[in-house]
Ligand SMILES: Nc1ncnc2c1ncn2[C@@H]1O[C@H](COP(=O)(O)OP(=O)(O)O)[C@@H](O)[C@H]1O
Ligand SMILES: C=C(OP(=O)(O)O)C(=O)O
Ligand SMILES: [K+]
């Protein structure tokens with residue numbers, strides 16, 4: 024991954040672009056989140072997705088019932104066991120999402136320049152004249168001239184099954200709209216996005232709370248993807264809610280920025296959240312198109328400097344029905360990596376697309392190519408400058424480990440960690456080689472029972488660029504002696520060798536505590 028590192032800023036020999044990339048054990052340092060659904064729920068397809076590089080599975084509760092998602096999750100567990108590839112679980116909330124329910128499922132044909140009424144009366148059947156919605160307050164929120172977008176769940180923006188509407192007038196609780204483009208709405212559920220409109224609904228709905236406290240608790244979800252996060256308060260409320268649900272106090276919250284309200288409160292949200300999802304599906308229609316890239320670059324920079332993982336969505340929409348991405352999409356994936364994203368989230372492509380596995384492997388290959396030309400040196404300097412001095416001891420150790428690893432051309436960095444903090448800080452400096460984070464379980468109690476920490480911490484690193492976790496045997500307690508440290512290190516090195524990332528005579532940088540001191544060690548392997 025770090026060999027023959029090219030820099031875009033230097034003249035590249037054009038022919039070198041054509042040199043095939045060496046295959047490596049890790050498809051890419053950038054992680055892939057796949058949304059699982061109808062086209063990606065069998066053990067066979069999920070196994071294919073894991074082998075192709077998916078390391079986080081997203082379960083989107085905007086759609087489907089808990090039993091359906093449970094069936095998928097059971098298959099995921101089987102696939103994880105058989106492929107021996109780790110995968111984290113992300114629960115995605117419905118939040119204040121506006122939806123049109125088309126009970127009959129019959130296609131609804133809308134003609135440009137005609138009118139259609141949006142009504143909160145859900146008793147009415149959806150038709151080309153009336154679309155019933157799940158929200159009473161739309162008529163109070165919108166005014167003449169506002170734009171509304173309605174499309175199939177997870178619309179890609181490139182299909183003829185979604186429609187733009189312009190508000191013509193408000194009649195009581197109904198909103199009369201002019202149809203801007205002819206379209207046929209297909210399916211039984213449509214998402215409705217009112218551009219730049221405040222929707223007075225809670226970010227965590229009652230339905231979300233119920234799902235989290237049942238399905239979420241039962242499955243010990245690693246991540247909560249908080250749809251339509253608009254304020255830091257939304258994250259605080261979700262955290263408060265999770266803190267009372269057994270193991271879920273350890274669940275990380277990823278705030279989804281999907282509209283202008285979230286964008287304007289970005290800095291405060293980033294402080295509260297464990298990570299950010301740049302939800303370009305919704306945000307891409309809330310923002311004028313010419314502003315989307317600016318948000319992406321600015322938000323990724325802020326996440327990188329804060330050392331918090333950032334996930335970019337909606338990159339290869341056209342792969343929902345096609346085996347190849349468009350040129351623009353392929354370039355977009357690479358740019359997301361160059362801009363600093365940790366992970367790419369696939370939505371419709373894996374959920375209802377025809378090529379879930381191929382999409383993951385194509386995106387992974389593009390990411391890996393972009394990583395090779397990522398200007399780590401420049402990024403490193405920028406980050407050190409941003410953090411300033413004095414640095415905390417741990418951050419200084421982490422950044423030094425990355426520098427040492429690059430200088431000695433180390434094949435991997437091995438980081439011992441219990442909380443995951445040290446490994447995340449190393450990843451923050453974007454090393455060009457993989458980081459094997461060896462998570463050492465810690466014995467803990469909640470006054471009712473004793474258990475080992477570590478499982479959440481290990482899985483949560485599956486969304487961070489460059490981190491590859493390994494959970495140490497709980498028989499090696501965190502309060503370790505140097506003898507146990509040595510034996511764990513041997514296990515980590517053997518694991519690295521078996522997977523092909525470490526070879527004989529390689530140099531390896533190790534970050535661990537010896538006694539009370541954090542140390543960075545460089546070792547050179549023998550045969
Ligand atoms: N069990 C362990 N054995 C040896 N070193 C460790 C262990 N856990 C953490 N370290 C090292 O201790 C330092 C603090 O790491 P951090 O991840 O913040 O630890 P903690 O998990 O205790 O919060 C780092 O240098 C890390 O590599
Ligand atoms: C990922 C997104 O949201 P959803 O949950 O609707 O897929 C998005 O808007 O990009
Ligand atoms: K959702």
Ligand SMILES: [Mg+2]
Pocket residue numbers: 281302304305
């Ligand atoms: Mg969305």
